[in-house]
Amino acid sequence: MDFLYHTWHWSVAGFLIALIMLSLNYFGKVFGMSSNLRTLCTLAGADKCADFFKFDTKSQYWNLLVVLGAMLGGFVAVHFLSDPSNVMLNPETIKQLATMGIDAPNGKLLPNALFGNEVFQSPKMIFILVVGGLLIGFGSRYAGGCTSGHAIAGMSNLQRQSLKAVIGFFVGGLIMSHFILPLIF
Amino acid sequence: MKSLKFILVGFIFGIVLTKSEAVSWYRIYEMFQFQSFHMFGIIMVAIATGTVGLQIIKRNQIKSSNGKPIEIADKEKGSFRYWIGGLFFGLGWALVGACPGPIFILLGAGFLPVIFVLFGALLGTFLYGLIKDKLPH
Numbered sequence: 001m002d003f004l005y006h007t008w009h010w011s012v013a014g015f016l017i018a019l020i021m022l023s024l025n026y027f028g029k030v031f032g033m034s035s036n037l038r039t040l041c042t043l044a045g046a047d048k049c050a051d052f053f054k055f056d057t058k059s060q061y062w063n064l065l066v067v068l069g070a071m072l073g074g075f076v077a078v079h080f081l082s083d084p085s086n087v088m089l090n091p092e093t094i095k096q097l098a099t100m101g102i103d104a105p106n107g108k109l110l111p112n113a114l115f116g117n118e119v120f121q122s123p124k125m126i127f128i129l130v131v132g133g134l135l136i137g138f139g140s141r142y143a144g145g146c147t148s149g150h151a152i153a154g155m156s157n158l159q160r161q162s163l164k165a166v167i168g169f170f171v172g173g174l175i176m177s178h179f180i181l182p183l184i185f
Numbered sequence: 186m187k188s189l190k191f192i193l194v195g196f197i198f199g200i201v202l203t204k205s206e207a208v209s210w211y212r213i214y215e216m217f218q219f220q221s222f223h224m225f226g227i228i229m230v231a232i233a234t235g236t237v238g239l240q241i242i243k244r245n246q247i248k249s250s251n252g253k254p255i256e257i258a259d260k261e262k263g264s265f266r267y268w269i270g271g272l273f274f275g276l277g278w279a280l281v282g283a284c285p286g287p288i289f290i291l292l293g294a295g296f297l298p299v300i301f302v303l304f305g306a307l308l309g310t311f312l313y314g315l316i317k318d319k320l321p322h
Contacts, residue, residue, distance in 0.1 A: 004204070007204070007205070007206055008201070008204040008205040008206075009205075010205065010222070010223050010224075010225075010226030010227045010230060011226060011230050012205070013201050013202075013204070013205030013207065013227045013230075013231075014226060014227045014228065014229065014230025014231040014232075014233075014234065015230055015231070015234050016197070016201045017198070017201060017202075017227065017231040018230070018231045018232075018233075018234030018235040018238060019234070019238075020194055020197060020198050020201070021231075021235055021238075022235065022238040022239070022242070023194055024194060025239070025242065025249070025255055025257065026247075026249055026250055026255065027190065027191070027194075027249060027250050027251075028249040028250065028251055028253060028255070030257060030258075033284070033285040033286040033289070034284075034285040034310075036285065036289070037285060037306050037307055037309075037310040038310055038314070040307055041307055041310050041311050041314065044307070046311050046314060049311075049314070049315060050311075050314040050315050050317070052313070052314035052315075052317050053311075053314050062188075062191045063191075065188050065191035065192050065195065066191050066192075066194055066195035066198065067195060067289045068192055068195060069191065069192035069193060069194060069195020069196040069197075069198065069199065070195040070196070070198050070199035070202075070286060070289050070290050070293065071195075071199065071289050071290060071292060071293025071294075072192070072195070072196050072199060072293060073195065073196040073197060073198060073199020073200040073201075073202075073203065073290065073293070074199040074200075074202075074203050074208070074289075074290035074291060074292075074293040074294035075199075075293045075294050075295065076196075076199075076200060077199065077200045077203035077204050077294070078203060078294035078295065079294070079295075081200070081203075081204060086206065087206055087209055087211050087212070089211055089212075089215055089220075089221070090215060090220040090221050092220050093211070093214065093215045093218060093220045093221070096218065097211075097214070105209075105211050109203070109206065109208060109209045109210075109211075109291075109294075109296075110209065110210050110211075110282075110291070110296055111210055111211065114210060114281070114282075114298075115210070115291075115296050115298045115299065116298070117297065117298070119298040119301075120297075120298065125298075126298075126301050128280065128281075129281055129298060129299075129301035129302050129305065130301050130302070130304060130305035130308070131277075131280070131305060132277045132280035132281030132302055132305060133277065133281065133288070133301065133302035133303060133304060133305020133306040133307075133308070133309060134277070134305040134306070134308055134309040134312070135273050135274065135276045135277025135278075135280065135305075135309065136274055136277035136278060136281070136283075136284065136285065136288075136302070136305070136306050136309060137277075137305060137306035137307060137308060137309025137310040137311075137312075137313070138270075138273055138309035138310070138312055138313050139270050139271065139272070139273030139274030139275070139276070139277055139309070140270070140274050140284075140285060140306075140310075141270070141309070141310050141313040141314070142266055142269065142270030142273060142274075142313055142320065143266060143267050143269075143270025143271045143273075143274055144260065144261065144266065144267070144270070145260075146274060146284050146285045146286075147228075147278070147284040147285075147286070148284075148285070148286055150260075150271075151228055151232070152228070152231050152232060152235060153235070153257075154260055155232045155235075155236075156231075156232050156234075156235025156236045156238070156239050157235075157236075157239055157257055157259075158236065159259060159260045161260035161261070161262070161263065161264075161267050162260055162267075164264060164267035164268055164271065165267040165268075165270065165271040165274075166271065167268070167271065168267060168268045168269065168270065168271015168272045168274065168275060169271045169272075169274055169275040169278060170217075170275060171271075171272055171275060172271065172272040172273060172274060172275020172276040172277075172278070172279065173213075173216075173217045173275040173276070173278055173279035174217055174275075174279075175272075175275075175276065175279075176217070176275065176276045176277075176278075176279035176280050177214060177217035177218060177279045178217070178218075180276070180280070181214075181279070181280070184280075
């Protein structure tokens with residue numbers, strides 16, 4: 001069972017992600033994680049402020065259950081299936097990160113520079129995380145989907161609109177990664 | 186039983202994304218720097234498998250578990266919203282290294298500072314809902 005602890009091969013992961021999408025289709029649903037953000041807004045009372053949030057949240061409970069399961073899955077994978085060999089990056093990437101003052105993974109999923117508990121004492125880092133979230137939330141609703149809805153589900157269903165969104169994702173990502181991140185760190 | 190199957194699908198999703206490290210900020214950075222094939226491989230295999238699977242469903246008119254035909258709605262027509270919305274999303278994705286699925290998965294795994302990302306994402310979604318009608322789509 002050693003293979004469970006190591007980094008899963010991309011081909012295995014890609015195949016399983018497609019099966020997850022297909023099983024949701026089989027249950028009469030569609031794969032899309034960012035829709036849950038809208039449901040959570042409605043549950044928090046956003047329907048009193050904008051018509052966009054007026055919908056029957058019951059029709060989306062199944063998706064919140066997927067979220068709940070995903071959170072449990074994340075918990076189990078991190079606490080019971082981790083191994084120091086995880087997140088073996090390209091050495092070139094680690095060198096580049098060091099010049100920006102971002103710690104190497106050494107088996108960790110997330111850098112302390114962005115997600116360590118010291119972040120709670122850093123208004124700058126909190127601001128960066130909120131802004132990043134803001135872009136994700138705003139962008140995914142504006143584009144009508146995120147990586148799951150457009151890149152996986154939409155592209156698999158040969159949707160031209162999803163291709164546009166995915167190109168947008170990558171253009172935005174490249175601008176951030178190559179031009180803005182070095183200015184922040 | 187009805188709820189359990191969705192929790193189970195989510196559970197597998199959480200494990201797959203964590204163990205393939207698609208939830209890792211590092212992997213997203215490495216992808217956008219073109220220094221590893223890993224993330225590209227995951228996305229491409231998922232799309233290829235998904236395309237074949239959906240074709241099988243469509244050609245054999247496979248019914249869903251509740252006996253209804255499986256119908257997947259086409260995305261709304263338009264261009265601007267996809268390019269520009271996508272661009273915003275990509276900026277955020279590369280900054281915090283997480284898309285909506287991983288935000289939840291990482292929170293479940295106990296990475297508490299991700300709560301700020303979730304807060305921002307809810308705020309962004311709310312903002313979109315407020316100004317939706319004024320935006321070009």
